[in-house]
Amino acid sequence: MNGKRVVGVDIGKHWLDVATEGSERVARSSNNAAGIAAFIEKLDPSQDVVVFERCGGWERPLEAALADRAICWAxxxxxxxxxxxxxxxxxxxxDRIDARLLRDYGRDRLNAGKLRLGRREDVTLDALMARQRQLKAMLHAERCRAATAAVEAVRCSTERTIAHLEEMxxxxxxxxxxxxxxxxxLAFxxxxxxxxxxxAEQTARALLAELPELGRLARKxxxxxxxxxxxxxxxGTIRRRRGLAPGRTAIKVILFNPARTAMRFDPQIKEFCSRLRAHGKPGKVIMVAVMRKMLVRLNARLRDATAQTSTAAAAG
Structure with a gap:
């Protein structure tokens, strides 16, 4: 991977600023289908690694185009x-400085072997799960409006919208x-x-979409x-109350109801909760501890199952 050429891209709503290793010049392309196509034409799929940040969704067209052309990106x-x-x-x-910084940061991570490359299947899964969440939110809103609709025309309109959203x-x-x-x-x-x-299936898909690294991570x-x-x-003598460090907030939302189910029906989780209650821990702390234990357990199970499959494939 060290023989690769890193390309840093600072993404905005209208522009892509591109900094390539070996040159201090920063090129600019439009962030639309034509501009992205022109940028990708200049890349070598066997050599280039494109590095960029999230930008409120404006990075998705570029990410999808890179996946379609089998160009490495991170x-x-x-x-x-x-x-x-x-x-x-x-x-x-x-924007130009940011593009150069992304290029240099990508090179630093690549040399250290810590640059996680994107995968096409993860992009598709993430997009489908995001759309599913959006449709569910719209469906919930329309059902609330239908429940309070006092005018027949409004009620009929909401019912048609609900039917259409259910089809989608x-x-x-x-x-x-x-x-x-x-x-x-993915099915495995x-x-x-x-x-x-x-x-269940919905939780598993959501976790794989939000945390595609699952199964390849250390516990911490x-x-x-x-x-x-x-x-x-x-x-020194200061001991402040511990809170949660920032992370991917969607993970806590995804694990909340599964954690509640595990607290009732998983014998090991039930015993774990009993110990925490015996030590006087409040319910919110217990819930977070259960979600953390479940996430660590899921990561370990996926890691071990993948390793066993790889070993069996090599032996066979």
Whole structure:
């Protein structure tokens, strides 16, 4: 991977600023279909790695285009890029400077073997799950409006919208099933995750969409990415109350109901909760502890199952 050429891209609503290794010149393309196509034409799929940050969804067309052309890419965390900027002593901030910083940060991570490359199947799963969440939110809103509609025309309108949204949700569900059929690895991972009491297909898909690294992480990294790691603040005689460190907030939403189910029906989780209650821990702390334990357990199960499958394939 060290023989690769890193390309940093600062993404905005209208523009892509591109910094390529070996040149201090920063090129600019339009962030539309034509501009993205022109940019990708200049890339070498066997050599280039494109590095960029999330940008409120404006990065998705580029990400999808890179996946279609089988060009390596990596989405990096903006907070880590910010820390890299401070470590480099860079005070100014422009689109061109940001593109160069992304290029340099990508090279640093690539040399350290810590640059996680994106995968096409993850992009598709994430997009389908995001659309499913959007449709469910719209359906819930329309049902609330229908329940309070006092005018016949309004009630009929909401009912038509509800029927249409239900059809669209069914279509997305069919697309998700078709996506699993075409990706055996994804179906295998979902099966492993569903072996945990409280986790069903929808939860497994959501976890794989929000945390595609699951099964390849260390214990502490798993809880940190899930936003379930305690943040310690101790200095001298100061001992502040521990809170949760920031992470991917959707993970806590996804695990909340599965954790409630596990607290009732998983014998090991029930015993764990009993010990915490005996020590006087409040309910909210117990819930977070259960979600953290479940996420660590799911990561370990997926890691072990993947390793066993790889070993069996090598032996066979």
């Amino acid at each position: 989405v990096v965390h903006s907070q880590r890029v910010k820390a890299f900027r401070e470590a480099q002593g860079v005070k100014a901030k422009t 949700l069914a279509a997305i569900a069919a697309e998700l099933v078709q996506h699993e059929v075409g990706h055996a690895e 991972k979902e099966g492993v995750l569903c072996s945990q009491i409280g986790v 990294a798993t809880t940190a990415l899930g936003g379930l790691a305690p943040r310690v603040h101790e200095s």
